Every structure is written in structure tokens, then in C-alpha cells.
Amino acid sequence: MCLGKQEGGLGFRRFEEFNQALLAKVAWRIWKDPNSLLARVYKGKYFPNSSILSARIGSLTSWGWRGILRGRDLLLQGLRWQIGSGDSVEVLTDNWVPALHPFPPKPRQGIIGVEGKVTSLICPNQGVWRVDCLRQIFEEDTVKAILAIPLPIKVVPDRLVWDGEISGCYTVKSGYHKAVELRRQKELQVKAVALSWDRSLWKRIWATPIPPKLRYFIWQLVRGVLPTGEALSTRGMEGLEPCPVCGEEVESLEHLFFRCRVALQLWEGAELHLLRDRFPLNNMSIFWRRVLEEGNLDRSTLMRVVALFWRVWRARNWVVFDFTQFIVPVLLSQFRSQVTEWDSVPDNQQRPPFPGPGGPRLAVRESVPPGELVLFVDGATLRGSHGAGGWVLQDPSGVVVAASAALYVGIFDPSLVELLAFRDAIRWCLARGLHSIVFAGDAQVVIRRIREGQVDDVQGGTVLEEIRCLTGSFSVFDIRFVGRDCNRVAHLVARKALSLFPHLGGFDFVSWLFSAV
Template sequence: MIGEARERSSNKNQKNKTIVRKNQKISKMEEGIREVILDYFSNIFSSVEPSDRDLEWVLRTVQPRVTEEMNQRLIQPYSHDEKYWHIVGADVVRCVLDFLNYRNFHPRLNHTFIVLIPKCTTPESVAQFRPISLCNIVYKLASKAIANRVKHFLDSIISPSQSAFVPNRLITDNVLVAFEIHHFLKHKKWGKVGLASLKLDMSKAYDRIEWKFLERVLDSEATKEAFRCIKEILSKYEKASGQFINLQKSSVNFSGNTDPTLQLELAQSLGVAVTSNHAKYLGLPACIGRSKKEIFQDLRDRICKKIFGGAAQMKRKSTGYLGPNSVKASKVEGRYFARGSIFEARLGFNPSSTWRSIWRTIPLVKAGCRWRVGDGSNIQIWRDQWLPRSYSFRPIQMQNCSLWNAKVETLIDNDLHCWKEDLIDRTFVPDDASLIKALPLARHGVQDVLVWHYAKNGLFSVRSAYYVQRNFQKRSNNVSDPSSSSESRTTWNFLWNCKVPNKIKIFIWRLCNNALPIAPNLIRRGVEMDPSCPFCQSHTEDLEHIFLNCTFARQVWALSEIPCCSVFNWLGLAQNWIRFLYDNLDEGQFRLGIALMWKLWYERNKLVMENQSPNSLNVVVGAKSTTIAYQEANSEQSSLSRPNVNPCWMPPALGSLKVNFDAAIFKTQVGAGLSAVIRNEQGQCLRWETKFVKHVTDPLHAEALAARMAIDMASDFPGRTIEVEGDCLVIISDINKRDCNHSYFGPIIKDICILLDHYTNVTVKFSRRSANKVAHALARRAVEVNGSNFAPDTLNIILQRDMEPNE
């Protein structure tokens, strides 16, 4: 593996000194190569000057998607209270804000350096390079600020058929749709009407765009015969947008019942080739046959090349969500479970490979899904999974219990928007009753939704499902996790927080999981090699021998001067030995010990791969220098570190009001304290309120309730501009993103968003705890204070302190 990595590294460093022109002539001189590149990209970046007629023909199909409300939020003035502005300096902030608010931007700040990135291993022509622009940092700050505003509306603006680069959508949705289409075409052998799929490749899609077309789009307020129509559409689209179809990479695929002569005629009319199946779509095979291993071998090889020394199994993947309204979900639903839920779907007749894969995971997804209560109209009390706990999502049935066929809405008082506590206490066991009474309820009509219990945002992720599946397997096999005991967790936590390079931590993790490529492990996988220890050649190589019993290893430990090295014992497993080191060495000795093991392994690999004889003293010196250098590098104080200044409360703008809110959890009383206080520009308290809510023990739930109470208070001052501030960044972010997600406290966020839609003069901002002292103090006293009954003198003292600068 080391040899492969060295070879790959040397390949990357090779320079290409020739390039092929359009006329197939080869340019070798530097001047000639420069000329070819300039000509090529000058052509791409030049306008083809589309006519107004072509533009109108294309733009008449573009429908307005940005609503007036979205537009008002997008054009709000930008403020300077952004993260780390004290680091970048007032001049940079002023420059960016001048551009964002007044469109004053120096032309030189828009200049970029274009860098060519090869798209293949040995590029020969300019077309095989991908240009990227290295922008000025000030330009990037301004564009990022605009992008942060626009991204909240992308889901509403961009068509559902576009799955890439939009939150909560995955580009793989389109891959799965393509799989289903090709599976259908492949198996359609009968019928009079043939079908076809057309794959189009845009030539330099991201680089070739007409600004005239783009500006008109942004400012816009407004079958067989299809083959000729398709070509006309594509032709006019090319003229209007400046983008071109790469016919050499495009192809058309027909169903089996299409006449071959007709296939050829239609393909010639489009100018593309006929193919039995589109080989790849978005980097994945478009059609899966019987040999899945052969189909995905290329993908597997590419992944293995990226991961040097890694296992073939990928243990972590990106978060993904296949929503019920996604393109893929609608296609799969119509094909396989049109009349029911996916949880009751059957494999069906002639299923595609993708549906087989999805269908096999349904039991796992079902086991991790539960209902989040909205209005309770869709949830059966005893049959459905809806309680948020780890072992069972269904309530425990009591003997002689009632409400057999009732729904959860029976337990909700719709007039007061709260739970019927007396009915719940009579119907459920105490633990279940406490869980139910703690569930958040919305004031407005929020529907019940299925959520993934094992993610905080309620959305399914491959990563969380992987761990759920592992836990299910361990329970069924009665296997305990070697790192699940309290002692092991302590050791692992200490290791991951240990002040050594990450490569040493990962090495120790691989050692404890027997994942190092020692001779026995490689021989077991079919690799022919000498099983002897590379150091002494007198003993079979194993972990205990390499790191403890080998003559060379003993020399290293003796030179290290680590105490009690003479009584080291492997104790059966590597993790037991790591535990032994943890129990018997101080922190510095433990760091040196694991660094010595890493260095021993490093010298072993140098001996095997490069035939370099090891030296025990060099091992000890190298391990010590590695740990010392890491400590010194991490102990240096950065000159850009954040100043140790805690901001105090700042009054709102003249004529405006500010509401601060906070929440506190009381474990003994099993509830939460909420508070909100509203002040004017002089810091005078106009109104304040505290409230104790029973059963609420989740901090984010409590903060969301406090935010809703603060916005209710703001609504009592109509016509005034009001700033609402809180010190919970999660809640503030969800409110500003209008992210009514599937989280536990999602119904409260939905209520807040509805309130804000009615009060356009209310803004919500984040503040630090040091600038939120009054609300914090009131929340901490919510148990002893009823409503707004609070000693005036005490309140005035807290108000005064809130405006004093913090040390």
C-alpha cells in the first residue's frame, strides 16, 4: 500500500508539457500552449449575442417563484454584527456593507485568477481541464452574505426535479429516478408504442452562460413528434442561454418494443448515438444487471484509490433525506405502493435493483421512526409509535384501559392548546404520562409527521441508521460492545482528547480493533508473504510480539525510561493493554507510550517497504519530538484569538424596542422557567413576564417556548420596530431560517414563524449570555415569582447591571 501511495504521489507531480489543438496538432512550446488555452477559454467566456426573440421564446416558460414576502426579506439592509468582524477589521466590514447596501464595489475586487484543474489523469486537450476562479476574499464575503439569504428560499424557488445543491434534497434522488426509468425500458418488450430516454451532456455547463439570459431570468416577472420539437427546443435554448449540447457525449436509449429502423431515424434527427443503456449517469451506472459486483467495480476502485490504507466498507456517510414530496418518493410510490404506506409495501413483480435495496431497509427504518404529535388526528394511541424514548415508542397498556380505538387528538384540549392531564394520568402508567405531558403542542394547525427518532432534527441519516443497525445486531446476538463499559468509555474519551496528533489516535484505534495489516491478517485475506517478524525474523508476527516481546521492541521500551515497563503484559487484547497503560501512567507518560507504539509501527513499515534498518534510539527520539512538537504548536497563542470581552446589553435604535428572553430548567421541580423583558432605547423596562411550565425538561423546548412568549409580548406594541434577542443559537437560527423541521420542538418553531409572518416589523437576533442577564435572572426565579409579581428594587438592580460593561 505504501508503494501504491508513493507511485500515486509521483504521478500527481508529473507535469504535462504538451497540448492538442482543435486541428489535432500538438503544441509543445510554452508560448503555443498559452495561446491555445487563451483562445479556447476566450471563446467559452464570450457572448454569442442571443436575439430578443430567442430569449423571449425561452423565458415565456419561466414562471415567477420569488414571492413579495421573500423579496422583502432578501432586500433588507445588511448589518455589521456578523461573526468575527473584529478580526477582519472595520475597513473590510465597511467595504462589504457598501457593496451589499449601496452597490459600491471597486472593479478590481471582482478580478479573479483562473486555475485549470485536470478532469482526467493525462489531459491532452484544453477541454479536459476544468477552470476554477480564485476570488478576492472581500468578494467572497459579499457573495457569501447574499447566498446565506437566498439559500433559505431555494426549496421554494428551484423546481422539485432539481435535487442537487438544495437543502434537504440529494443529487442521488435523480440517480434513483434514472434507475427506475432504465429498468422499465429494459423490461418493456411488448406494446405498439415504443419509449425512449435521451441523455444530454452540456458542454462546459457551469462556464458557458449568457449574462443577458441570466439577467432576464432573474428579473422575470412572468412524444414522437417531440423528437423534432426537442431538437428545436435545444437549438433555441442554446441560442438564448449560450450553453451548448455536447452531442458526442449525448445518447438515446429505446425500449425493446421500438422498431430498430425507427430508432435509427429518430437518433439521426437528433444527431446523437443509439445505446442499449446509458453507461453512467451522475457518476453511477444507469442500469444494473445481474452482476452487481462487475457493475460497481469501477466505483469501488475509485473509492479505494481515495482511501489509502482504509477498509473497503464505508462506515460514515453524508446526511440524506428522501422526503415524501421528493421526485424519487413520488415515482417509487406510484410504482410500488400507490395505495398504501411504504411500511406496508411488498417487493412486487419485476422490481428494480434500487427498489429491492430500499425494500430490504424498510424494517430498519420502521424500527427507528415514530410520530411527532401535531394535532394528533393521524396517530392511534395504542397502535402507533409516538412516545420519544429509546426502548419502545408505543405506550404501555394498562389493564382495563379505555380509549382502545381513540387517537391522540382525544388527549388534547384544542381550546387551551394543552394536554388533558387528568385523562392522561387515568389512562397511562406514570412514566408514559410524564412523557406525554412534556410533548410540545402548537397553537396553530400543525400536522402529525413521521420523524427519525435517532437524529436531533428528526430527519433520517445513513450515519444514525448504521449505528441503530449495529445495536440491533448486538442485541440479537447478545454481543456487548468492547468500548461500551464505563471504564472503556473513560479510556477512549481520554484517548480522543489526548494531546497527540490525530494519526496516532487513529493508529491506536486500529490497533485495538485488530485492523493493522500485520502478516496473519494479510495471509488470512489471501496475501502470500513471509509470516515472520520483520525485526527479528525469529518469531511469527503478531501484535503482542511487535509491540512488546520482540527484542527490538524491548530495547525501545528500555530506552524510553517509562516506569513499570518490565511488567507490561498484553492481557489478551490490545484494548486491555491500552487500559493498563492508562491506569499505570500519568498523562505525559501515556502520550509518550502510544507515540512509541506508533513510531514502532512506522519503523516496521519502513523496513518492510523500503528495507531501511531501524534504530531503537531513533524510535524513542522520534516519538518524544513528535509529542513535544505537537504540544508546542497547540500551546502557542494565536495573534488572531478572540478578545476576552463579554458584550453587555445594547439599547435598540431610537424609537425601537428590544425584547430579551431566556429559559432555565429545574430538575427538582420537573419543569422550566420562562422569561421575557421588553425595554426602550433608554433601557427602561416597559414590561416583563416570567412563567413556570411543568413537565418541560428539554432545554431547547424551553428556549423555544420562551421565544414564543417574547414574540407574544412584542405583538402588544403594534406599529413599533422590535428586536427580539435570545442566547440560544439553535432556536434563533431555526426561527430566522423559517426551519419548521422535524425536531422535537418543531411545533413551537412553527407557531413562532406564523406569528412573525403577521408582524413584519419584528426581527430575531442572537445575543451572548453576558448581554442577556435580566432575562436569565428572571428565568432562574420563575419558580418563586408568579407572573410579573417581582420586587421593583431587585429588578432595577438587575436592569442596571445589565447595561454595565463586562470585564
């Protein structure tokens, strides 16, 4: 019951792990806000000469402080170094490679005595990794993971971020999932049960466009937890061995819903027997897997199938508990009424989202102000290989006056490539003496982070820190969100740069644009 819904459980919270996640939130606040009253009180008493991340429990400590340290222990399991200068991070003892988290990178077999900081693996003042050194120390998979870490060109400090959230900030939800993950590493049998069915099936069940009550019923069918006679017998209880409806076979899920004479009459009366025969009937879990994977099965048909199963189960319970005889025409009438009732209930997933305090969550298109130089920026990626950023400068009349691009070897996350593209576009403008310009792009999330000055981003925090420093050199800095159609030319440049890998230098993007557009 405490497994996540995507793993075949019901998603109930474990008290111990959830309590630890709440305590970790307190530890996070003490660490991130050292000037708060709570942080100053605890620091003065328990760790005056160190950080809470390295504080020890000591003797004669309070119950509250012991609890906070328990939360701190969970926090340490999910913190990862974000590389800036690399001066604060040990190569082989600290967590700093995202793909390997929470483990530090391991050296190649036979390599011993590797010590030092990560800064020794970075080319100074260039913002690139020393690939030759990486390949001497690590295996190729680790090298690829390290090359996917973006480096700032300008020196910025290393920082610790919470790896469980894109924002890099700790949340109780992500902390709970980290605590559960650590628990499962110790309980292999729980992990084995969770993997008995892949996550795609459970996601389909909980995302099925039917009322929640029915999703839970399907979950019971797939899990085989309905108390049929066969299921009760396997649990050491006295089950209703023969089917209470027909008395012809042992009451299993497959018999009750597929072979029982009442079920057969309902399939026929509901005109679903042809649909039933398209799927395997010897295993309930496989049956529902195939039903949910059926691409052309509309919501109305799916609702009728679920309603039929529900009606069979209700009829069975009437016989067992109320000693009521069933009449098939009556069951069919109740089946049709049930379908009509459920069809009238709007699905939660089809409802428009409630607007938050800031209003409706809709993308706001912002027009670029007239009479300004505008630099349109976009990114493109080749999955598993590399990414590219492209930018195009247009004069107030909309004529392209300059264009350029950059390649990012080993980095192909779309949002990270977009962020790097803005970073390099800003540097490109400063190098050409452009100190009053409007930047525009179609990556709304990236643009919002640049505007708000967020630097705790789990992927590009150091790049955002560098952007924040660079924007101080502009007399007027403005960044706008535009639609994809407005950003089409920058997108063409980024895609062209992607195809030019690895030879990009010297290419005339402006001449190419005039011939391509």
C-alpha cells in the same frame, strides 16, 4: 472492524446496511417531494391511491422499486410523530414518545381496550397535557416522557420527522446507524462484544492528541490484536511461543512491553520508568485505560509513551522478519528521533476548521439597533425536573419597562426551553398590542431556526410552526443574536422563575430586578 470507533471498532461501513441507508434516502425524497418527476412516476405506477409509506410491493415490480421499498422499510423504523393537534396519531400503535422510540407507549398492567387519538390526552386550546388521564393509562416513567413533549397552543397539524437527526430530516449517516442498531438487536453476540468496554475508553483513544497512525496502534494494543506468539496460539496458529527478543517467557503483550529485558532498558533510557510504575502492568487494556484517564498527562509525555511502545514493536519485528540484532543505544536514538518527528506534526484536532461556502464558522455578534423596543429572551433549566423562560422589555434608552416568565414542567432540554421561551415571549407581545419589536437572545441555533423558518426540527417542530404563524401578525418582526453579557437581565429573570416553581403567577419581576441588579 465494522463496529463504530466509540464502541471499540474501526468504523468501517457494512455494505448491506449502507446500501439500505442510501435506498432510504431515495424513499425519503419521494415522500418529502411528491411533485418531483421521480415521485410522480413511481406514484402513478405503484401507489396511485396511497403514500409511499404504506405502499405494497405488488407483483411484476421492477428491481429499482423493490430496492426503494427496502429503503422505505428502514425509514419507517426511524420516523416518529411530532404532536401538534394529535388528531392523526393513535395512542398505542404509533411511535410518538421520543424517549420510548421506536416503540409505541405501553399501558399500565391490567389496562386494556385503550383506543383513540392522542388529541384525547390534550386539554383543548391550552397546549397542556391531561395529566390525570395520562396517569390512569401509563406508568409514571412514561407519563414523565410524555410531559416532556412540548405542545403548541395554536392548533398545528401532526407531522412525521426522522428521529435520528436534530433537524428531523433523514441523512444517510443516521440511517446507516439505525440499520446497524436494528442488526445488533438480532445479533446479541455482537452487542455483547461491543459492550465489553464502555464507550468512554474508545472515545478517549480516538480523541487522543496524537497522529492517527498511533491511535490505531493503541487500539490494537487495547484490543489485543497484535500478532504476538500468545495471540497467534489462541487463534489456532503456530505462534512464536518464546519471546523472539529475549527467549525467556511466552510472548504476550504484557511481557513484550513491560517485562522483556529490552523493554526494561528502553523504559529506563527514556526516563519513563517512574511513570510506568504508576500504572498496573498485568493487563494491557487496563494499563492504557489508566494512562488515558490520567488528567495531568500532557501531550508530550503521552507521545513519548506511545513512541516507546512503537519502538519496542518495531524492534521485535526486525528480529522476527529481518533477523536483525538490536542495539539498545540505537533504539533509544531512534526513539528520540521519532518523538521529535511526531511532535512536529500538528494534531488534526488543533487545526482551525476549514471555512465552508458561507465563510468561517464563527459566531457573529449582531448589535441591537438603537431607537427600538427590544425584548431580551432567555431560558434556564433544572436538570431532570423543569425549565423556565424569561423575557425583559427595554425601551430605546435601555430602561426595563416590563418583564415576565413561564414555567415548563417536565421539559428541561436547554434548546427546547429556549424555543418555548421565544414562543411565549412572542405571544406575550401580541397580547399587549406590541406589533413592532426587536427580539434578542443568546441561543444562536434557536434564533437561526426561527429566522429560516425551519419546521422539521425533531424536538420543537410544531412549536416552530406555531412561531411562524405568530410572526405573521407583526408589522415589523426582527430577531437578533446577542452575547451573554447583553442578555444578562433576561437570564436573571429565567433563573428566578426557575426557583419560583411551581408558584409563578403574580410575581413582580420588574420590582425584583431593580432590587437585584
